[in-house]
Amino acid sequence: MQSPAEIVPHSTGVVGVSWLMIALPLLGAAILLLGGRRTDRWGHLLGVVMSLASFVVAVLAFVQMLGLDPGKRRMAVELYQFIPGVANIGLLIDPLSISFALLITGVGSLIHIYSIGYMSHDPDRRRFFAYLNLFVSAMLLLVLSDNYVGLFIGWEGVGLASYLLIGFWQFKPSAAVAAKKAFIVNRVGDFGLLIGIFTIWTTFGSVAFKEVFEAAPGAQQNTLTAIGLLLLLGACGKSAQLPLQSWLLDAMEGPTPVSALIHAATMVTAGVYLVVRSGAFFEAAPTAQLVVTIVGVATLLAGAIIGCAKDDIKKGLAGSTMSQIGYMMLGAGLGPVGYAFAIAHLITHGFFKANMFLGAGSVMHGMNDEVNMRKYGGLFSVMKVTAITFIIGYLAIIGFPLLSGYFTKDGIIETAMEHNQILGWLAVVGAGITGFYMSRMVFMTFFGKRRWEDGAHPHESPAVMTVPLIILSIGSIFLGGFLILGNRFMQFLAPAVGLPEELPSFHPFSVPGLATLALVAVGAAFAWFRYGAAEVPRVAPRGSFLTTFARRDLYGDALNEALFMRPGQWLTRLAVFFDNRGIDGLVNGLAAAIGGTSGRLRRVQTGYVRSYALSILFGAAVVVGALLYVGNM
Amino acid sequence: MTTHYLVLSALLFAIGAIGVLTRRNAIVVFMCVELMLNACNLAFVTFARQHGNLDGQIIAFFVMVVAAAEVVIGLAIIVMIFRTRRSASVDDANLLKY
């Protein structure tokens, strides 16, 4: 086994100024937020330029890296001391982080461009671009940071951007609630990540990747397992994995480009990044690794099942995102080979899922923001570019041979099969369900009878929206093959995550591969009979118990409500009552007791001079008596 | 030798004290207070004589000065009260209570 390369300081060339990747979008966000209405006219252009500039820097850094010997491709860029003695702000430019940086800035820029068109009628477009830039900046800090504290800053930064963007149409109560929910559920994950970082600090005395990963294999097994599980909790929050999945479906309240960028292509994959980046811990803690794979499989099935029942096109895609990230998580729990497939799948997923989300946005754009697929149908003929690019994305995600998803998802399934047959077959089943629900989506949207609302005049979107779709769909076709064939991506990632002795070879006709294809075909065919060939009712039928189960998101929200929300509200009321009546009541009661006593005592002050004189005399007599007594002692 | 003076002083003081406690007319109360003060003065002077120094006598003078000042203020107050309330009874001036 080849272990990861050493991290060495590096400060020449573009890598030396790679902080520009983070700084430029941040500057853009700052200008747009501080500039206010003055920047309304050109704000969106500035946003796009900053994102593209960041992409250019990433590409140049990537080119510089390719020119280096693989053993020298892990470059640390020191920036400044953050908390003296604990953490510095610094960047780690290595194959893993640069892959993410390219994905974030590349897909991010395309989505920026698309948003010019999509948000053109929104009076707050400038603010939207400010938030998008803020997101890009925070996400890059997350993936480029060379220590856990910097990662955490980016981690919460993307959470903030996600909060702001989900609640972008904050005047809608549903959007405001969804935004808050996303942030709070993420905070639960962040709690795990924080404790994980504390444990790392107390165990290794550092939070920097370089020192921590070098020391990781020498630590105690239990500690490593604890660290792994705590980091996994963080990853679950950000990546909407079970049991912290519930926020992602609600997050679709945000504008569609947000769903594409943040809740499909980039931010939600941060959990996978965290697990892969922390591979040194997980490889030394098999229990934690096993939990990662179990969480991945559970989520990939749950997401797929939810996806089957959704009539809202965006929620359907959200379920699918959950499911696909489940695959990545599964891969991330499988060691170096799994990492490569997981990250490759992450990148191709970034392309085809962004492609489909933007396609869905294009459909909504033409259909007066209608999201209910039961009111679509037969759209192929009126929006050809959108339909074709969407279908390319669809074929990629179900793993149609030779398209991107085929290579990357198959890689994960095959690797899982080698580790654990049960997990592997469950992943195969998940692929079959994917075939069903994605086909359902395509048939309901683009084919069949037109079930449009009155007054809908679907039309193709402008070029500023379709060109990004075309570029993304080209990636959805070729990227997977390019990365996987000849283990190209695995070799590239090796300096960052290590490489096994024995490289997997690509078998097009292996048993799991063929089984996957067969199940997908069955799923697609079933979808065709239900939703392509048959009439789709405009109002959803009641459906079986299973359908209801899936429609209600597997009762995830109900569970959260019963377990946390209601007891929480109850506890809050109790605490407020206790504070007002208990603690403050005690204080006020004491005050009242003193007040009452003195109220009685004051009756002694009658106002009659004689009684005062008598008491003075009495007092004098007591004093004299006491003096005589003491004097005689 | 000086016992008689002290007994007289104590008697005067007691008479004054009883007067303060029992009489209602402010003027009379006032005079009783003066009587008590003078009883004290007598005691001071007696002790001065007994100890053979002048300390007691000096204090007696202080008491007289204070008593004079008190008379000035006190009588003024009593007159003011009489003017407003048409009465010099101390029991009527009981507003300053509770």
Add this chain to the structure above:
Amino acid sequence: MPWLSTLMAVPVVGAVGVSLVKSDKLAKQLALVVSLVVLVLTAVMAFRFDPALGAAKETRFQFAEVYDWIPAFGVHYGVGVDGIALVLIALSVILVPIVILASWHDADGTGAAAPPRRSVKTYFALLLVLEAMMIGVFAATDVFLFYVFFEAMLIPMYFMIGSYGGAQRSYAAVKFLLYSLFGGLLMLVAVIALYVIAEKGTFMFPELVGVIQDPTTQKWLFLGFFIAFAVKAPLWPFHTWLPDAAAQAPAGAAVLLVGVLDKVGTYGMLRFCLELFPDAAKFFTPLVITLAVIGIIYGAIVAIGQTDMKRLIAYTSISHFGFIALGVFAMTTNAGAGATLYMVNHGFSTGALFLITGFLIYRRGSSQIADYGGVQKVAPVLAGTFLVAGLSGLSLPGLSTFVSEFMVLLGSYERYVVPTIIATTGVILAAVYILWMYQRTMNGPTAEKVKGLPDLDARERWVVGPLIVLIIALGFFPKPALDMINPAVDHTLSNVHISNVHVTPAVAEKKGAGQ
């Protein structure tokens, strides 16, 4: 130059001037100028401060001035600052001009819910007097002088709450005063006992460090000091005066009350409780940490249930003071430095929250959350700044409070794992109370009575702007503040004679290399 005496004299002279000038407007302007002069003087002083000197016992307190005050009892006018005191003085003198600018119309009786017009000049004179006392309390190196300032501070604050506050102002003011006096009296007894038992014939703090050896005596004296500080901070369960006082006080006074006055409590714990009575401090640590952790969770939960914005913010502060107390008593460098930084950051972030809430209440005339909704639509700048301040209240990374909360928790985790884990759940609750309040006030459809509310005007932007800048700047670059604080905290901990837990040799090397 007697820097610290000058710092105290300028506002006092200014207060006299403010109360003498003819017009109210001139009084306000004069007050602002005086507070800015103090700010500039403090800035100059801070640049002349050398953190490196903090390690040695003799040079620990810089800009020191010691004069006999009551020689018969060894009472001195003794002032001087170390890094901890300096950053807290900086906090005070930064907040005062901001508060003056924010309170411009608070005493005029012009706001929608303001109490009737009161003497404007008195209000601003009180603010300046309070500033002098805040500087004095942090600068005092004589225990008796500290006590005098500790109690004297109550007086201007009492009048600011009692005359200029909301509907229930007299109840709140009296409650505040009685609570504080109760704690203060216990402390007075302890101060006198310290003087008598130490038999040093002086009240000077540096000479009293490490003098009391008897464990029982230490425990009793510790309690005397600690209860006073716990009431002041306030620590659970001595906290119920704070929501009343903060909710009834005018916004500016609430900022100084929660932002600075309460810090005297936590500052006192760090300076006096730990150093004068190290063994007792260690003995009582489990108790204090329990109270702190209860306070963190309890304050947060009660905050969630509040219906009044100012009370809600007050309860969040109780939660935050729990973090600070946890950091102080964890007795590690990171936790101690984090707690000190937390005192400063909390002043800025809660200050900003109180002020912006104050602006909102000034416009709408109600502090009830239910009376708002959709403010973001009509007043985006107000809502945006409110969000930034709120996010710093929930310790979002990139904002200053994160650094301090992280350091407190990290440092506490080094020694107390389970309490720290419980305390860390506070970050989840913080998200709930802040974002829920934000959602109910700023998001959703615009409430009828909120329509037409004006956005922040130029003066108000000048109030909020500096605070936001500080919050963000210290969030990304806390090093200057930490460089001041760290040596002072190390010195304090070395006086406590506690073995600093530390992790592995790798860190020590890295620390050396990093600096």
